[in-house]
Each structure stands twice: as C-alpha cells, then as structure tokens.
Amino acid sequence: MTWLDLLIAVACVAGVLGFISVVALVAIWTERKISAHIHDRLGPMETGGFHGWAQTIADMVKLLQKEDIIPDAADKPLFKLAPYIVLSATIASFVVLPFGAHLIGTDLNIGIYYLVAISSLEVAGILMAGWASNNKWALFGGMRSASQMISFEIPIGLSLLIPIMIVGSLSMQDLVGAQAGGFWNWGVFSHLPFAMIAFIVYFWASLAEVNRTPFDLPEGESELVAGFHVEYSGMRFAMFFLAEFANMFLVAGVAVALFLGGWHAPFSFLEISAESNVILHNLVGFFWFASKGMVLLFIQQWLRWTLPRLRVDQLMHVCWKIFLPFSFVNVLIVSLWIVLTQS
C-alpha cells in the first residue's frame, strides 16, 4: 500500500462521512415533513424560510450546546465506548457500498459477506449502551434491540443469498455489473418470482434490523421512552441518531445494489458510457444509486407513519415462522433452478 492509496482511502472516507451527514440532515427533515403531512399538519415551517428546511441544522447546533450528562450509576467506560462502536461499525460497512462504477471505498472480493458481518457488530454497541446506562428502560430496549437484530439477521442473510447465487460472486461490483442494461435485468426480476420474494423478505427484515416501524419495539416511545439511548444526551445521543439514519440508508443501499440495479439507470440510454467520459459516468451512476436509495428511504418513512407497532410475540412469529421457512424454501428452489439450467 502506497501513500497514494492511503490518500485515496482518506478521501473516500471523507466523501462517505459527508454523504452520510447530508443524508441524515435531509432524512430527518423529510421524516418530520412526511410525518406531518401524513398526519394532516404542516411540521416545521419557520426555520430557514422555505418549509423549515434548516430545522435539522438548527437541531444539530442545539445538540452541540447541550450538556453531556453521564449518570452516576452508569458503567462509565462502557457508556462512553458504545457510540464509538455503533458509529464506526456503520461507517465501516459503507466501505463496500458501490455508489458508482469507481465510487467505492474498496471492492472486496467478499464484499457483501463483509458487510453483513461488520454491520452486525452494531448489536454489540447497542447492547453495551443499554447495559452501561444502568437504567431499566435502556436495558429492556438494548435487550430487545439485540434479540430482534440477531433474529432478523438470518432472513437477511438467506435472502441476500439469492442474488449471490444467481451472479456467483460476493463482490459488490460484480453483483451490480450483472444487472446492467435496463430495469428488466435487475436482480429483483430475475428467476421470477423468487428473487422478488427474496427482495420483499430482505426489505421487511431490514426494517427490523434498523429498528424501524413496524418493528420499532426497542425504541417504543410510549412504553420504553427511547430504548437503549434513553440516558444519552447532547452529542453522544446525536451520534446514535446519526448511526440510525446512516443505517437506514445502508440497508436501502444494499437493497439497491443487489436487487434494484445498483448505479445502473432503469434504461441504458439514461447512462453515459465509461468510454466517453469516466467522470460523468460515475456522477450519473451516483445519481441513480442515491435516488433509488432515497426512494427506499421514503418508503421506510412512509411505512413508519402508516403501520402500528407489532407486539414482541408477533415479531418472533414473523421472523421465525414466516420469514425463515420462506427464505429456506426460496434458497432451495433458486439453487435447484440454477443447477438444473446449468447442466
């Protein structure tokens, strides 16, 4: 590894951090506006003039000025360590997310496998936060988060297996590259309807993975106040919040990369070929990737304000009795299809 490689890697991480911050700022604002409009009210209207666009920025400035309170009863080293683990695991997952043909931190040959592994490191941070707070709500929230996230990791792992089997590679760019040339080539439409079932299972399970409604029991405001981060304030709380929104985009990005064509446009004439202009090719790819990710982000928020919260027994029912058998049968059918058509 030369100094130039290191410089490029640092530029990549700076780009990803900037992108995550912008996505979080926009997504928190749209979340408030979408919730408001679904509730038939206006939401933030004053800050910044146009429809309160600067509300999240004002919130960030406010959070920066808030006192950082660590409860006397808390386990202080673990309490301080938890936000580092949660956010660094999230950022490290972004290294294999393909924003464009060349806009990727590093195209590991085990890309998606690495992503599934490293993003589950976050569970440790959440459990740590819940335990270290020495607060009943935080502990309940942390335990529920952990059990829910590990439970839904299995349907996620199995449904991601479908595009991996179809393409025969774990590298993110290989997986995206196999979906070139129009939306009918996208992963979600191959081996109909099985890849589509995998996509639906993945999307619902990923909602549970990021603790979104209808699977937001760990943060149930009306019963657990806020779940594992109830004792966190100021900037430490902001870091958990940032990680949550970064994760929302991360799971949307994985869905886009594996099922919805990645950085490919829905029609190939909407792309600029890499031969004519490499920079424009990447920028257009980035546009499509980010747009698709934002559409999925919007659907996540739409669902949040539409569906009620599940009970914990319903959650287990959905995961172990519906998603898991469905995913197993799905894997067996698709693999049989591939084996039979191959020989």
Add this chain to the structure above:
Amino acid sequence: MSFAPVLVFFLGGIGLVAAALIAAWVIAPSNPGKLKNSTYECGEEPVGSPWVRFNTRFYVVALIFLVFDVEVLFLYPWAINLRQLGMYAWVDMAVFILILAVGLAYVWGKGDLEWIRPKHASAGSVGGKDGIN
C-alpha cells in the same frame, strides 16, 4: 482489492465520534449535579438495580440464532460455487437444510418460538418462566 481502506473507514468512524465529542466538550456547559446525574425514570425514584435476572426467552433466541447463523455461514461458499459443484452439492445442502428444518420444527413444536410459552408445553422445554421481559 485491498483491506487497508476498511481500517481507514473504521478509524474515520471513530474520528467522527471523537471530533463531535471534543467539539461538544469545548462548547457545551458542564454543571453536573446529584439530581441531574441520577438515573432517569420519568421523575420516579428508581427501585432496585436494573441489573436483574432477565427473561430466559432472550437466551433461547440467542441459541436458535447461533444455530441458524452458522448454517447461513456454510451456505455462502456453497452458493458461490453452485454452478461448478452441480447436483451433488445441491442434494448435499438440501439434506443439511432438512436436518436444520427438523430442528426448527422441534423448537416450534416445543413452543419455544412463542414469546409467552403456552401452558401445555412440556416441562423439558428450554425456556423458563422466571424474570421479566
């Protein structure tokens, strides 16, 4: 293909948190007090320690997770080489999945996939009924 950017991204995440916390440390006030630093429970005095015995359901979930997560782990290399390995490997994996499906059916039949275990579940079941959830 190199793993070095992974380390850089990890350090970037840690650096972001450190930078934000240092900025807050410079800007934000710090007036700790006995009441302010007490455990938050909506204004109630906390009764007892929250570090209590927990519902064994969580333990059972973790055990079932471990079994199936390891299975998914085995499925990945198989899925990559599916085309080269052909029918023999498919039958192999189908048998493997079937064995684990029997395990799932066993846990299901025992009632251990229910959060609130049914009363008629046999005494040999894995989960207890102590603790809180």
